[in-house]
Amino acid sequence: MEELPGPFPVGRYARKLQEELRRRARVRLVGEVTGVSRSKVQAYFELRDAEGAVPCAIWLDDLEKAGLPAGGLRDGAEVVIGGGPDYYPGGGQASPSFAFRATHMRLAGEGDLLARLGALRKQLRAEGLFELQKQLARPRLPKTIGVVTAESGAARRDLLAGLKRRGWAGTVIWAFAPVQDRRAAPAIGAAIQELAATPAVEAIVVTRGGGSLADLWAFCDETLCRTVAMLRVPVVSAVGHERDSTLIDDVAAVACSTPTHAAEAAVPLDCLAARAALERSAAALRRAGEGAVGSRTRHLAALARGPARALRRERIGLNQKTREIRAASERGVAERRAFQRRIALVVLSRAARRAAGPEAKQRREGLRRAAVAFRAHEPERTLERGYALTEDVGGEPVTSAAAAIAAGRVRLRFADGRVGAEVDQDGEG
Amino acid sequence: MSETPDSYEAAVERLEQIIDRLDSGQAGLRETLDLCREGRELVTYCSAELDAVSEGLEELKLDELAARLESSSRPDSV
Numbered sequence: 001m002e003e004l005p006g007p008f009p010v011g012r013y014a015r016k017l018q019e020e021l022r023r024r025a026r027v028r029l030v031g032e033v034t035g036v037s038r039s040k041v042q043a044y045f046e047l048r049d050a051e052g053a054v055p056c057a058i059w060l061d062d063l064e065k066a067g068l069p070a071g072g073l074r075d076g077a078e079v080v081i082g083g084g085p086d087y088y089p090g091g092g093q094a095s096p097s098f099a100f101r102a103t104h105m106r107l108a109g110e111g112d113l114l115a116r117l118g119a120l121r122k123q124l125r126a127e128g129l130f131e132l133q134k135q136l137a138r139p140r141l142p143k144t145i146g147v148v149t150a151e152s153g154a155a156r157r158d159l160l161a162g163l164k165r166r167g168w169a170g171t172v173i174w175a176f177a178p179v180q181d182r183r184a185a186p187a188i189g190a191a192i193q194e195l196a197a198t199p200a201v202e203a204i205v206v207t208r209g210g211g212s213l214a215d216l217w218a219f220c221d222e223t224l225c226r227t228v229a230m231l232r233v234p235v236v237s238a239v240g241h242e243r244d245s246t247l248i249d250d251v252a253a254v255a256c257s258t259p260t261h262a263a264e265a266a267v268p269l270d271c272l273a274a275r276a277a278l279e280r281s282a283a284a285l286r287r288a289g290e291g292a293v294g295s296r297t298r299h300l301a302a303l304a305r306g307p308a309r310a311l312r313r314e315r316i317g318l319n320q321k322t323r324e325i326r327a328a329s330e331r332g333v334a335e336r337r338a339f340q341r342r343i344a345l346v347v348l349s350r351a352a353r354r355a356a357g358p359e360a361k362q363r364r365e366g367l368r369r370a371a372v373a374f375r376a377h378e379p380e381r382t383l384e385r386g387y388a389l390t391e392d393v394g395g396e397p398v399t400s401a402a403a404a405i406a407a408g409r410v411r412l413r414f415a416d417g418r419v420g421a422e423v424d425q426d427g428e429g
Numbered sequence: 430m431s432e433t434p435d436s437y438e439a440a441v442e443r444l445e446q447i448i449d450r451l452d453s454g455q456a457g458l459r460e461t462l463d464l465c466r467e468g469r470e471l472v473t474y475c476s477a478e479l480d481a482v483s484e485g486l487e488e489l490k491l492d493e494l495a496a497r498l499e500s501s502s503r504p505d506s507v
Contacts, residue, residue, distance in 0.1 A: 172486065278476060
């Protein structure tokens with residue numbers, strides 16, 4: 001013994017012991033409560049199981065925060081406590097004591113469930129059952145959804161509100177089932193299967209409000225969760241609140257914290273936004289169609305204006321030339337007329353000159369001679385030489401004796417006048 | 430659109446492709462007009478799909494639905 005360090009004053013050692021114990025890791029312990037007693041500020045009990053026990057203490061403030069149901073801390077209760085070992089060194093009069101200082105406490109029933117849940121979760125994950133639903137295609141715009149929930153309850157109302165906010169007004173097939181007791185899990189499983197067997201159902205929502213794990217335990221049922229995992233219709237779970245995690249959340253296609261979120265997951269498309277987007281798309285198509293034709297039409301029109309301009313230029317040029325040609329032509333006609341007039345004047349003047357020259361004199365002499373010859377043959381000239389011309393009463397010449405006998409009475413035309421005569425057929429008598 | 434789209438999302442996906450292509454400005458006139466026609470048909474389809482879930486929420490109970498299906502499947506129920 002003399003080889004050991006010390007001797008140390010015991011009070012100092014007691015404080016060191018306290019420091020050492022308080023440095024130990026904080027843990028949770030589970031066991032049965034026995035020997036409960038209370039002071040003004042603390043509750044004392046032993047936590048024990050078949051293998052042993054630890055004296056425990058909890059400040060009444062912490063006990064109150066733990067929120068156990070009334071009478072929860074009682075002998076025989078299964079509890080889980082969180083904390084660490086502590087040592088009270090005592091004092092001049094007070095006795096020293098050791099205790100596990102509990103700062104948290106809850107009923108161990110839930111702890112058991114969690115432990116069982118952990119084991120189930122591990123097993124189903126290992127079997128790959130968490131992934132099957134997540135691989136299913138979820139329609140963005142289902143026309144019919146199935147919902148498993150309690151007939152009365154806020155979940156139903158919240159889900160409908162969520163669908164309404166989406167602008168979705170399709171068909172909801174309600175499959176009401178108990179959601180909290182030992183009958184719940186089989187009923188929920190049957191409802192899900194019936195909905196999945198309904199051809200129109202494109203997605204299934206399973207929902208209920210929050211509660212303790214014990215309340216939600218039906219949704220951790222192994223058979224139910226295996227059923228959901230194997231369904232070919234996507235299941236959206238919304239069981240409990242955000243902090244609650246049930247096994248159905250793990251196997252479902254989507255796990256949501258509230259029924260409202262479940263509505264959004266079951267109908268991923270916001271119908272109101274989709275309609276607005278569709279109108280934008282339609283407008284974009286109209287613009288594209290009109291733009292494509294319009295821009296090309298303008299381009300074509302621009303191209304077409306080129307030849308048209310050229311044609312107009314040509315036409316203007318042509319008209320100008322036509323006017324010039326007409327003007328030139330009119331000038332030409334006038335010039336030709338003037339020229340012809342000049343030619344005619346020249347010809348006439350030459351003719352006039354010819355008429356006034358020696359040729360005219362010769363013609364006049366010829367005419368005079370012809371007139372003399374013509375007069376020599378006139379009957380009056382013959383009468384002047386003593387001949388008489390016999391005429392009938394009409395003045396026509398009578399040129400034979402027979403004609404004279406036939407006429408009977410004739411007139412004799414002398415140079416100095418006419419006399420009547422009777423024809424005697426016997427001229428010699 | 431020679432065929433009805435498989436689903437609303439397939440129609441929207443194709444519609445987005447069409448608009449991207451039109452926005453790129455690389456489509457010729459014939460392709461543009463063809464895409465516009467196809468796009469209009471997709472818009473009509475999508476609009477009809479939206480109409481189908483906009484005409485008023487219908488609530489059915491599974492029990493009643495099952496009873497209805499059973500009665501309608503009986504030969505003497507016609």
